[in-house]
Amino acid sequence: MTDGPDAGSNLLPGLAAVGLFLVMVLAFAGASFPAPQGFGGDANVTASIGYAMFDIGNLGDVGAEGFLAAFLIVAIVLDVAIDGAVFLAKREEGGSVVTALTDGGRDLLDRSREGPNAPRSERGRDAPRREGGDE
Amino acid sequence: MVPAQWYLMLSAAIFCIGLFGILTRRNALLFLMSVELMLNAANVNFIAFSLQWGNVTGQTFALFTMALAAAEVAIGIGIILVLYRNFRDTDVTKATTMRW
Amino acid sequence: MAGAFDYTPAIVLLPFLSFLLALGVGRSMPKGGALAGIAATGGSLLLSVWAMLAVANGGTYNQTIYTWAAGTGNSFELTFGLLVDPLAAMMLVIVSLIAFLVHVFSLGYMNDEGETGLPRYYAGLGLFTASMLGFVVANNLLMAFMFFELVGLCSWLLIGFWFREEAPPSAAKKAFLVTRFGDYFFLVGVVAVFATFGTAAFAGEGSFPALAEAALAGEAATEINTFGFAPQTWFTVVGLLVLGGVVGKSAQFPLHTWLPDAMEGPTPVSALIHAATMVAAGVYLVARMYGFYALSPTALGIIAFVGGFTALFAATMGVVKREIKQVLAYSTISQYGYMMLALGAGGYIAATFHLMTHAFFKALLFLGAGSVIIAMHHNENMWDMGGLKERMPVTYWTFLAGSLALAGIFPFSGFWSKDEVLYEALAHGLGGTPLLLAAWAMGLLAVFFTGFYTFRMVFLTFHGEPRTDVARDPHGVGWNVKAPLTVLGVLAVVAGFVNMVPVAKLTGAHIEFLHDWLAHGLGGLTSEHYGELTGQFAGYETGYVGSELTTVLLSGALSLGLALAGAGLAYKLYNVPAPVEHTDRLGSVKTLLFNNYYQDEYQVWLADTAARNVARGADKFDQGVIDGVVNGISSVSLFSGSRVRRIQTGVVSNYAALLTLGLVALLLGIGLMGGWFL
Numbered sequence: 039m040t041d042g043p044d045a046g047s048n049l050l051p052g053l054a055a056v057g058l059f060l061v062m063v064l065a066f067a068g069a070s071f072p073a074p075q076g077f078g079g080d081a082n083v084t085a086s087i088g089y090a091m092f093d094i095g096n097l098g099d100v101g102a103e104g105f106l107a108a109f110l111i112v113a114i115v116l117d118v119a120i121d122g123a124v125f126l127a128k129r130e131e132g133g134s135v136v137t138a139l140t141d142g143g144r145d146l147l148d149r150s151r152e153g154p155n156a157p158r159s160e161r162g163r164d165a166p167r168r169e170g171g172d173e
Numbered sequence: 174m175v176p177a178q179w180y181l182m183l184s185a186a187i188f189c190i191g192l193f194g195i196l197t198r199r200n201a202l203l204f205l206m207s208v209e210l211m212l213n214a215a216n217v218n219f220i221a222f223s224l225q226w227g228n229v230t231g232q233t234f235a236l237f238t239m240a241l242a243a244a245e246v247a248i249g250i251g252i253i254l255v256l257y258r259n260f261r262d263t264d265v266t267k268a269t270t271m272r273w
Numbered sequence: 274m275a276g277a278f279d280y281t282p283a284i285v286l287l288p289f290l291s292f293l294l295a296l297g298v299g300r301s302m303p304k305g306g307a308l309a310g311i312a313a314t315g316g317s318l319l320l321s322v323w324a325m326l327a328v329a330n331g332g333t334y335n336q337t338i339y340t341w342a343a344g345t346g347n348s349f350e351l352t353f354g355l356l357v358d359p360l361a362a363m364m365l366v367i368v369s370l371i372a373f374l375v376h377v378f379s380l381g382y383m384n385d386e387g388e389t390g391l392p393r394y395y396a397g398l399g400l401f402t403a404s405m406l407g408f409v410v411a412n413n414l415l416m417a418f419m420f421f422e423l424v425g426l427c428s429w430l431l432i433g434f435w436f437r438e439e440a441p442p443s444a445a446k447k448a449f450l451v452t453r454f455g456d457y458f459f460l461v462g463v464v465a466v467f468a469t470f471g472t473a474a475f476a477g478e479g480s481f482p483a484l485a486e487a488a489l490a491g492e493a494a495t496e497i498n499t500f501g502f503a504p505q506t507w508f509t510v511v512g513l514l515v516l517g518g519v520v521g522k523s524a525q526f527p528l529h530t531w532l533p534d535a536m537e538g539p540t541p542v543s544a545l546i547h548a549a550t551m552v553a554a555g556v557y558l559v560a561r562m563y564g565f566y567a568l569s570p571t572a573l574g575i576i577a578f579v580g581g582f583t584a585l586f587a588a589t590m591g592v593v594k595r596e597i598k599q600v601l602a603y604s605t606i607s608q609y610g611y612m613m614l615a616l617g618a619g620g621y622i623a624a625t626f627h628l629m630t631h632a633f634f635k636a637l638l639f640l641g642a643g644s645v646i647i648a649m650h651h652n653e654n655m656w657d658m659g660g661l662k663e664r665m666p667v668t669y670w671t672f673l674a675g676s677l678a679l680a681g682i683f684p685f686s687g688f689w690s691k692d693e694v695l696y697e698a699l700a701h702g703l704g705g706t707p708l709l710l711a712a713w714a715m716g717l718l719a720v721f722f723t724g725f726y727t728f729r730m731v732f733l734t735f736h737g738e739p740r741t742d743v744a745r746d747p748h749g750v751g752w753n754v755k756a757p758l759t760v761l762g763v764l765a766v767v768a769g770f771v772n773m774v775p776v777a778k779l780t781g782a783h784i785e786f787l788h789d790w791l792a793h794g795l796g797g798l799t800s801e802h803y804g805e806l807t808g809q810f811a812g813y814e815t816g817y818v819g820s821e822l823t824t825v826l827l828s829g830a831l832s833l834g835l836a837l838a839g840a841g842l843a844y845k846l847y848n849v850p851a852p853v854e855h856t857d858r859l860g861s862v863k864t865l866l867f868n869n870y871y872q873d874e875y876q877v878w879l880a881d882t883a884a885r886n887v888a889r890g891a892d893k894f895d896q897g898v899i900d901g902v903v904n905g906i907s908s909v910s911l912f913s914g915s916r917v918r919r920i921q922t923g924v925v926s927n928y929a930a931l932l933t934l935g936l937v938a939l940l941l942g943i944g945l946m947g948g949w950f951l
Contacts, residue, residue: 051196051926054933059189061940063182065949071177075227086229087236102229105237112240119244126251195929204925265925272923 180221188214201253201263205246212242277320277327278334281355284320284365285407287313288372292399299392304384306395307376314373314402321365328362333795335412335476349471356412356476358794360625364409364557367632371549372402374757378640379541381754382647388539394434398545401427405550409557414473414481414515417561418456418463421518421554425452428551432538444534451531452551455521462514469497469511475561476795482564483797489568489810505569512565512572515558523555523609526583530872532606536598540646543598544639547605548632556612556628563621564797567806573813574708577617577698581712581719584610586870588722592729593866596653597642600730604679605635607719611694614716618709619807620697622772622800626787627690630768634678634687637761641672644754645734648747655730656854660739664747667755669735671762676731678765680724681836686769688833691720693774696828701807703816703824720832724839732847740851778825 077083077100086098093104191210194203216235223231253263260268291313295306302309337354344350357365376398383394404423411417426449433445466473470481477483488497488504499507519525524532532552536543546552559566559576566572584607591603608631615624646653648665662669678687695716702709739745772787791800807813817824846852868874920931944950 049197051930051933052193054930054937055189055193055196058192058933058937058940059185061937061944062185062189065940065944066178066181066185068949069178069181071225074174074177074225076174076224077227077229083229083232087233090229090233091236098229100227100229102233105233108237112237112244116240116244119247123247123251126248127254192929192933196926196933199926268925269923272921 174224177221177225180217184214184217184221186214187211187217199264199266201256201265204265205249205253208245208249209242212238212245277323278332278336278355278357280320281324281334281357281410282338284317284324284369285403285410287316287320287403288399288406289403290399292396292403295392295396295399299395302392304380305391306399307380307384307391310376310395310399311373311380313399314369314376317369317402317406318366318373321362321369324357325362325366328357328359328794329790331793333358335795337412349467349473351415352413353416354412354474355410356795357410358476358798359790360560360794360798361409363625363629363790364553365406367629368402368405368409368549368553371632371636372398372405372545374636374640374760375541375545377753378544378643378757379539381751382541382643383539385751385753386647390434394431394539397427397431397434398542401431401542401545401550405554408554412475414463414466414475414562417475417558418459418518421459421522421558422456424551424554425449425456425522428452428535428546431542431546432535434539434542435537438537440534441537444531444537448531448535451528452518452521455517455519455528458514458517459519459521462511462517465511465514469499469507471497476798480564480797482562482568485565485568486806486810508565509569509571512569513575515562516572516576519555519558519613520579521555522558523552523613524583524606525555525579525610525613526586527872527876529583529587529606530869530876533599533602533869536596536602540598540639540643543601544636544643547601547639548636552605552609553628553632556609556616556624559613559616560621560625560628563616563803564806566616567619567803568810570706570811570813573617573619573807573811574706575617577614577709577712580610580613580615580617581698581715582610583607584614584719585715585722586610588719588726590866590869591726592722593863594726595656597645597655597658597730597734598639598653600655600726601635601638601642604638604723604726607723608635608679610719611691611716614712615694615697617712618694618698618701619804619811619813620694620701621803622788622791623690623693623697625791626772627694629787630678630686630690630765633761633768634675634685634765637671637675637758637765638679640754640757640761641668641675644668644750644758645672647750647754649743650748652741652743655733657741658734658739658744659737659741659852660735660744661747662735665750667758668750671758671765672735673731674762674765676727678769680727680840681720681832682724682840683833684769686765686767688836689769689773689775692829692832693772695720695832696774696825699828700815700817700824701813703818704814705816706811706813717831717835721835721839724836725843726839728840728843729847732843733852736848737852738850775825775829778822 081099083100086100086102089095089098090102091105091109093106188211191207191214194207194210198204198207216238219231219235219238221231223229223235256265256268257263262268288310291306291309294302294309299306299309334355334357337352339353340350341353342351376395379394379398383391388394401424404420404427408417408420408424411420429445429449432448433442435441436445463473466481470484472479472481472484474480475482484497485504485508488499489508497504502510521528532547535546538546566576587603587606587610591600591607594600594603608627612624612627612631615621615627642653644665645658645661645668648661648668649658652658674685678685681688681691695713698709698713698716702713770784771790772785774785777783777785788800793799815821818827865871920927
């Protein structure tokens with residue numbers, strides 16, 4: 039597989055990330071902020087987050103906006119995400135549906151042994167297996 | 174307390190480490206990890222500014238970010254599975270069929 | 274009184290309805306749609322007469338009916354509207370009457386002869402009539418232009434009616450293209466009128482003749498755009514552009530060549546084209562916007578000269594023709610030349626008068642010729658006829674009345690109108706415009722030729738001994754041929770009595786009805802106003818030989834004498850039992866005349882050399898420069914696209930790197946601008 043110890047991945051593009059870091063540091067160094075306000079010594083931050091998340095009045099010690107709608111939307115998004123993940127992991131083969139969950143990952147395991155350069159035909163599992171694992 | 178720009182620099186550093194990973198690695202799984210780093214850099218900013226303004230909105234949002242990151246990983250893993258199925262590899266530089 | 278004008282749109286719409294009926298269900302209608310056409314044109318005739326009565330009671334109508342395009346701000350509007358004044362009312366009656374009679378005659382000429390495609394024929398006639406009537410009542414130049422074009426389209430359809438033969442489609446195409454050449458200038462003229470005045474209305478306060486007049490008088494209420502020319506010069510240019518369409522449609526030199534060829538169409542169609550619709554449209558247009566032409570002495574001079582020249586030119590060609598319809602075709606060109614001469618000479622009434630009488634006697638002559646052609650089993654050669662007088666008396670006597678009118682013999686209608694045309698030209702010529710005298714001389718000379726060819730035609734057709742078996746035993750004609758001939762025959766005799774100027778001058782009796790008719794109506798559209806305009810702006814004054822009376826009598830006597838001389842010569846040469854061709858005596862002139870002065874050849878040569886080269890150059894320009902630029906631009910973007918797309922490698926790391934670099938550059942840019950790094 040890739041990214042082994044000697045993957046020799048190209049470090050040159052990384053310079054762009056370093057450059058971005060330098061630019062940001064330069065910008066932040068020149069910036070000045072007022073002193074942080076803080077939450078006050080005995081404020082109950084966790085309870086405030088809980089109230090904010092469910093839009094329950096102004097019971098919390100620390101101010102916040104209401105997040106009930108965002109909470110519900112994120113709940114739906116998570117649900118969709120899990121469905122999507124299952125959908126993507128499924129594959130149809132010979133008319134029968136083989137899901138990622140039911141084959142226990144054997145399929146994946148089998149083919150991972152054939153190495154990355156195997157052509158993407160359905161040569162598949164009948165081909166002689168190559169020993170030795172990854173490159 | 175610590176001035177806000179130090180938090181910003183910390184966040185920038187984490188973000189750029191994640192970015193560095195994306196730019197230099199070729200394995201899609203490492204991509205996912207790097208993206209997690211970048212998302213958490215954003216979380217650092219949220220929490221820093223939550224403290225700065227004495228308001229828990231940022232902290233609440235950081236929680237949502239984590240939830241969304243979980244969703245992103247779920248989808249990301251699914252995509253990587255499909256990628257692997259189609260190219261017999263998780264090397265992102267091999268999947269170049271969507272080019273000119 | 275208002276009632277008549279409420280129904281004016283129906284005058285136009287009834288024939289259009291008959292067109293739709295004939296087109297849609299003509300096959301299943303009796304007589305192939307003829308009856309619908311007769312009913313529609315008859316209805317139009319009744320409504321026209323009603324409108325004319327309303328106008329006679331002093332009513333006029335100038336109304337915009339529908340605005341089909343309106344600009345924002347103070348730009349102009351494009352509208353359809355109706356204008357019914359004495360001129361339009363008179364023309365409505367003429368057109369609908371002739372169309373009605375032609376429909377009736379078609380029963381005999383087409384239905385009884387067993388022609389096929391009758392629904393198509395009657396649809397064409399209906400549309401033709403509708404478009405001409407629409408043209409007559411148009412209240413602005415653009416609407417007039419649209420109906421003008423429709424008239425041209427219908428003439429194309431009808432001239433090429435027998436499309437399976439060789440000649441008619443070619444003649445139709447020629448008519449269409451030649452008139453279109455003139456209409457091209459007309460269209461440019463319409464655009465010029467809009468650009469100059471911002472309106473194309475014929476009548477009213479803000480009409481373009483009124484604006485032009487105000488501009489020339491130096492009291493322009495609104496600024497008009499003359500494109501840097503002096504107003505007088507620019508108005509002349511615009512007037513001449515519009516005149517291009519007139520010259521094409523009214524078959525004036527040099528665009529007259531389509532008209533003789535148009536004889537390939539069915540004879541009733543020829544009657545309609547020549548008497549009332551297509552050819553009359555040109556002259557009517559000049560009369561309609563006469564207030565504009567009257568401002569420009571140059572345009573008037575050109576109109577007069579072209580008219581006089583055409584009158585003579587066409588008359589000489591008519592002298593040698595063998596076919597009865599060809600003679601009539603050239604006489605039409607010649608007679609419309611007279612009308613143009615009258616308009617150019619400031620004789621608005623004379624031109625209108627001649628337009629009216631000509632409509633009657635030329636429709637009569639064509640229908641008479643159609644009757645002869647039925648009798649001769651569609652042989653049009655006059656040398657195969659002869660002696661038809663005894664065998665078809667109704668046709669003979671009516672045709673003779675029409676011929677006397679055409680030749681301008683006293684007291685038939687043509688005499689009065691032609692005499693007035695020549696009198697106006699002479700009087701204004703003597704009054705200090707010598708160019709008109711030249712045009713007058715040509716017109717006067719043409720009277721002689723007119724008399725000669727008219728009676729040559731009459732004698733060859735009806736007199737002498739029959740020269741063929743068919744002429745000995747002609748095919749009979751029915752009531753539907755004789756009735757229109759009779760109506761028109763009577764009109765050809767009496768139509769001149771509405772305006773007997775010489776008699777009025779001689780006796781002092783007040784019998785110039787047409788003068789009175791045209792002198793009232795909408796302000797700015799009356800003959801009196803036109804008289805003032807030609808006097809004020811074109812410097813037309815009347816001069817006399819001796820006194821006014823002697824001039825009138827001299828002019829009348831001269832034209833009558835010449836007409837009689839021409840007729841007498843024809844009598845001497847051709848009114849013999851067995852006439853022979855005398856054209857050989859003309860020597861080389863004969864060839865010239867037979868070939869119509871080589872006008873066709875010269876125009877074909879012009880088209881072949883000049884037009885073809887221009888077209889070739891335009892083609893080169895199009896292919897080379899325009900297409901080159903377009904292809905060049907596309908090849909640049911193709912080439913750059915094929916290079917730039919290399920960025921899209923498909924490797925996601927590269928995209929990420931580019932994104933990062935872009936973000937760095939953006940941050941650097943914004944930061945440097947915003948002073949973040951200080």
